Amino acid sequence: xxxxxxxxxxxxxxxxxxxxxxxxxxxxxxxxxxxxxxxxxxxxxxxxxxxxxxxxxxxxxxxxxxxxxxxxxxxxxxxxxxxxxxxxxxxxxxxxxxxxxxxxxxxxxxxxxxxxxxxxxxxxxxxxxxxxxxxxxxxxxxxxxxxxxxxxxxxxxxxxxxxxxxxxxxxxxxxxxxxxxxxxxxxxxxxxxxxxxxxxxxxxxxxxxxxxxxxxxxxxxxxxxxxxxxxxxxxxxxxxxxxxxxxxxxxxxxxxxxxxxxxxxxxxxxxxxxxxxxxxxxxxxxxxxxxxxxxxxxxxxxxxxxxxx
Numbered sequence: 307x308x309x310x311x312x313x314x315x316x317x318x319x320x321x322x323x324x325x326x327x328x329x330x331x332x333x334x335x336x337x338x339x340x341x342x343x344x345x346x347x348x349x350x351x352x353x354x355x356x357x358x359x360x361x362x363x364x365x366x367x368x369x370x371x372x373x374x375x376x377x378x379x380x381x382x383x384x385x386x387x388x389x390x391x392x393x394x395x396x397x398x399x400x401x402x403x404x405x406x407x408x409x410x411x412x413x414x415x416x417x418x419x420x421x422x423x424x425x426x427x428x429x430x431x432x433x434x435x436x437x438x439x440x441x442x443x444x445x446x447x448x449x450x451x452x453x454x455x456x457x458x459x460x461x462x463x464x465x466x467x468x469x470x471x472x473x474x475x476x477x478x479x480x481x482x483x484x485x486x487x488x489x490x491x492x493x494x495x496x497x498x499x500x501x502x503x504x505x506x507x508x509x510x511x512x513x514x515x516x517x518x519x520x521x522x523x524x525x526x527x528x529x530x531x532x533x534x535x536x537x538x539x540x541x542x543x544x545x546x547x548x549x550x551x552x553x554x555x556x557x558x559x560x561x562x563x564x565x566x567x568x569x570x571x572x573x574x575x576x577x578x579x580x581x582x583x584x585x586x587x588x589x590x591x592x593x594x595x596x597x598x599x600x601x602x603x604x605x606x607x608x609x610x611x612x613x614x615x
């Protein structure tokens with residue numbers, strides 16, 4: 307049986323006019339003229355056989371029927387909008403939008419991205435690095451790779467890997483200072499992260515080392531800047547493993563000591579519950595897990611492993 311519903315475009319005009327209580331504002335919002343809005347609203351009223359607005363000298367008011375119908379129409383549009391978004395997220399052949407942090411993108415994903423493209427040529431990745439953690443409830447991303455404790459109750463969370471913390475430096479720096487034992491950190495340049503000023507102290511204390519402050523310490527504003535400074539031979543930085551495995555494999559950085567500790571936060575994949583069956587998300591996470599599993603043990607040869615940093 308055919309439904310006798312008003313045309314959708316008339317309902318859109320009505321919703322804008324009712325929400326704004328102004329044909330003029332509705333016209334500006336929808337890029338039409340006020341007279342066009344007025345004419346189309348009149349057509350909707352004739353279609354329904356019900357008056358929806360009271361026309362005043364300055365503006366309009368909703369009739370009781372208009373107020374009731376506005377609530378119905380807005381609920382319909384909200385449901386339609388939510389359903390359309392969900393449909394696109396689950397079945398669209400568009401790109402998989404991933405948000406993560408710079409070190410993850412530069413050190414793990416990009417160096418291996420060609421492997422993913424070869425294995426899954428049908429999926430397009432759109433990877434974005436933001437300084438702030440995005441809210442997947444409101445931001446237009448499908449998947450987040452982030453460090454944390456896994457406590458995101460409104461989402462599916464999958465632990466990908468634990469993070470180790472260990473000193474890293476350039477080969478030239480290690481050679482210059484003849485690095486071979488952890489006690490040497492009290493007399494060489496250390497690279498600090500400004501918003502994590504006690505990290506070196508906490509890390510060294512776990513191994514019974516104190517008095518690590520020196521006049522040659524370097525303070526930088528981010529983890530990425532600290533690692534870049536280590537690449538340049540400016541000092542010894544605390545780096546995350548497996549985040550820096552690519553630099554270790556390529557010889558850009560080395561681990562001069564065997565000691566390491568576990569970081570308190572792990573890497574998690576976070577995505578919406580309604581996306582649990584999305585083929586692109588499952589394909590990427592399956593590939594990513596395999597990649598990590600193949601590489602995570604390469605540099606985990608440490609003998610000393612205290613509690614978490």
